[in-house]
Amino acid sequence: MKHNDIILSVRDLKVRFFTRRGIVDALNDITFDLKRKQILGIVGESGSGKSVMALALLNLVEKPGKILKGAVLFEGRDLLKISEQEMRTLRGGEISMIFPDPMSAFDPTLTVGYQVMETIQRHHNSITKKDAQEMAIELFRKVKIPSPEKRLDEFPAMFSGGMIQRVMIADALSSNPKFIIADNPTQALDVTIQAQILELINELRNTFGTTIILITNSLPILAKYADEIMVLYAGRIVEHGEKNSILRNPCHPYTQGLIESIPRVSGERLKRLKTIKGFSSDRLQTEIKSEGCIFSERCKYAQDICFRQSPDAALVNSSGVHFSKCFLTNDLSHGKA
């Protein structure tokens, strides 16, 4: 693998929130590389640190949170070390973000055209207003908004959920970014509209070669659109690897549990769904419990060692593209197809 292929490389990232009730270990020991033109899917339950990860990659973690250590290397530059000035030109420039709730991401008192043109003008120096408008119309066309000239003058409230998400994507595209972080882009949408938006995001990668991090809580979505999948649990990567390997041969008990608990659309109708026992623990306590595997209390395979020692990432059957942080990785491998 050429070094050049890697657009983003994260090393040992650690984020904590210092709240009045105690310290929350939001992200711990996050290390991964992301190749160009790939879609990396990040999945995990709410509170697992997915969104904090998106913010941390852009150095946007605010008080009471703090990035304690680690490096985020974007094309070789450490985003955590460069000046705020430089970071600002990168954000919304080479790196863009798509947020989960587009309705509240736009200012309801300004037309969407005005807001998209504002972004365009910010990232293209000395562009005239007329050119910016042309460009906005072009962008609207790219994301398949019908009659863009007309819709430019409308306010966010006049758009449906799917359409405003398209505007958001157009806005994110306005600076020709190399890298987009999409945080739950289809959260508020119906399945039919969700499929439209995901197809659009996939097209972006295919036509513009954009690298994308797709954050979601749905594995089936990633099965279709991601190249790589990363499973987060309580702020840690528990399994990471190539999509097919992860989904066909999940090795971490948590990933297995996630897959099994999805109600099936075809095949036999189960009497009861399989569940992961317990609820995700209160994150305030994860700080206190520093020993042992983070998932041990809910894990049905937990053994003595799991409560004493924290597992390292183990390579799944020498494939080289699939890691699982579990002592039992090789025993659980190929348990299921």
Add this chain to the structure above:
Amino acid sequence: MVFAQIELTVAAASILGCVPANSTGASMKHNCILEAKNVYKDYPLKRKNLFKKPEVVNAVRGVSFSLFNEETFGLVGESGCGKSTLSRLLIMLEEPTRGEVLYKGKSIHEASRQEKNQLRKKVQLVLQDPYLSLPAWMKVGNIVGDPLNIHERKTLTKSEKRDKILNILSEVGLEESAFERYPLTFSAGQRQMINIARAIILNPEIVILDEAVSALDVSVQASILNLFADLRERRKLTYLLIAHDIGVVRHMCDRIAVMYLGRIVELGKNKEIFSNALHPYTHALLNAVPTIKAGLNDESVEVLTGEVPSPINIPRGCSFRSRCSKAMEICKASDPKWGEFEKGHFVECHLYT
């Protein structure tokens, strides 16, 4: 013309009613407990022009179906198709513009105040958002016990009430200590358990689950769905499950109705809907659901183009025709008829008439 339309739907209503179901020999189990008969709900908009009639949002447009005793009935459709309005009509939070709702064969609109109160005990609701649906300032015990304050204030002593609340809490899987705690200290899944406890404390017959699991993570969703299944078994409950997640509906429901723009366009048994879907919209809905298997095999998704049209002043003809891949001339010209394709499997589409 308008009259003809109404007559048609009335005819459809009678097809759908409880009579044929009973006459098929399915005895006790198919007793009709709640029935909507050609129900309409319009919401007038603000008058824009003094000399014109105000525009109207047609939220529910002539829906008829019956809920059988001890079944789980699923209602699916995109947001804005009228699922929630329909559920509000069924539990008397809204009055229908036209049509009626029958509880055990008796119109709920003509019921006396007292009867209505009794009825409200029998039909309970679990809402979607586990955060907004619980008052943050009340202790869980008081939240769960609140329905008793309204309906059984005179019959229960304080200690009886407390016992009852504790029983219900343990039935849904919460610890006794939950009684004294505030909702803030619970996770989303546990909050939904509190919601369920509140809904079942009056021993209802029907529980309406309005997107009750859609805000939860899959692993938590699975345990809540199992809880619903346990309660159904133990308490002989009838569920009306409103959801947009096809997987959830398939897992839970005996019969399923697909709604589009205020009308039910297809209704049938679980197996029929999933193995032999008729309406193009049902097909589109089923195809749009991402699954791990389809994703891995890289099956192409047939993406439904466009969006749900505005429910204001819906034109005549089939309302799905603007997005339908099989739309024909006739779809524009006349309303499709609601008809029985096979026994118990109904569809409203010109392709099948």
